[in-house]
Amino acid sequence: xxxxxxxxxxxxxxxxxxxxxxxxxxxxxxxxxxxxxxxxxxxxxxxxxxxxxxxxxxxxxxxxxxxxxxxxxxxxxxxxxxxxxxxxxxxxxxxxxxxxxxxxxxxxxxxxxxxxxxxxxxxxxxxxxxxxxxxxxxxxxxxxxxxxxxxxxxxxxxxxxxx
Ligand code: PNS
Numbered sequence: 001x002x003x004x005x006x007x008x009x010x011x012x013x014x015x016x017x018x019x020x021x022x023x024x025x026x027x028x029x030x031x032x033x034x035x036x037x038x039x040x041x042x043x044x045x046x047x048x049x050x051x052x053x054x055x056x057x058x059x060x061x062x063x064x065x066x067x068x069x070x071x072x073x074x075x076x077x078x079x080x081x082x083x084x085x086x087x088x089x090x091x092x093x094x095x096x097x098x099x100x101x102x103x104x105x106x107x108x109x110x111x112x113x114x115x116x117x118x119x120x121x122x123x124x125x126x127x128x129x130x131x132x133x134x135x136x137x138x139x140x141x142x143x144x145x146x147x148x149x150x151x152x153x154x155x156x157x158x159x160x161x162x163x
Contacts, residue, residue, distance in 0.1 A: 004032040004033050005030075005031045005032045005033075005088045005089075006031060006032065006033050006034070006035065006085070006086070006087045006088055007027050007030065007031035007033075007034050007035070007087060007088060007089050007090070007091050007120075008034070008035045008036075008037050008081075008082050008085065008087040008089070008090050008091065009023065009024055009027055009034055009035070009036045009037065009090075009091045009092075010036075010037040010038075010039060010074070010078050010081075010090060010092075011036075011037075011038070011039065011092075012038070012039050012041075012044060012046060012053070012133070013036075013038050013053045013056070013057055013133070014044070014046040014047055014048055014053055014133050014137075015047070015048055015053065015056050015133060015136065015137075015150060015154045015157070015158070016053070016056050016057045016060055016133075016150070016151065016154060017128070017131050017132070017133055017136055017149060017150050017154075018128060018131070018148070018149055018150060018151065019093065019095075019124045019128035019129075019131040019132070020093070021060060021151070022124040022125050022128055023091065023093040023122050023124055024036065024065070024069065025065075026122045026124075027091045027122065028065070028068060028069075030089075030091075030120070031088065031089070031091075032068070033068050033069070033070070034068060034069045034070070034091075035069075035070045035071075035072060035085055035087065036057055036069060036070070036071045036072070037072060037073075037074045037078070037081055037082075038050060038053050038054050038057065038071065038072065038073045038074065039073075039074060039078070040073065040074070040075045047137055047161070048157070050073050051073075052157070054071055054072070054073055056151070056153055056154050056157065057071045058071045059151070059153045060151035060153060060154070077113065078090070078110065079110050079113045079114035079117045080114075082114070082117045083114060083116075083117065087117075089118050089119070089120050090110075090117060090118065090119045090120070091119075091120055091121075091122060092106075092119055092120075092121055092122075093121070093122055093123070093124055094121040094122070094123055095123070095124065095128075095129045095130075095131075095132070096129065103119075103121065106119075107119045131149055136149055136150055136154075136158075137158075140158040140159075140161075140162050141162050143162070146158065
């Protein structure tokens, strides 16, 4: 019996950026199918509500990706959701050394909670290494262009929010 390899890409996606989509594309080279797990809120106050963050991701996928990628919200611990969905690995993007400390802490905690759930780090293409969702929101809030950094649907929603 051939079993599909399933990966999980968790995050806040507030909002999804082209950097996230780059990581998702790379994940699909490693896994047969991907679950993009959108976290309820965690410790962060989000700009977009959970449903809208999920929607923005769904509408950003190509037809080919949509067949292989499930975008779903999750509540509670990531490792519990990963176990529940029987994923073979968790994907996170890593850009700079500055990301490392936060990611390392999370991995160690997740390993303690669930030693069987492994995290794999992927690096985005160089043009997106500087990009993060907080910067996108800050630029958009102050009237700057985020063209080429986020999908068109996100640009539309940011304009609706900030004018
Ligand atoms: O995109 P983000 O905000 O860096 O993603 C962080 C996220 C959602 C992956 C992380 O906060 C998370 O896993 N939240 C779910 C709750 C949980 O399991 N927390 C313990 C992590 S050590």
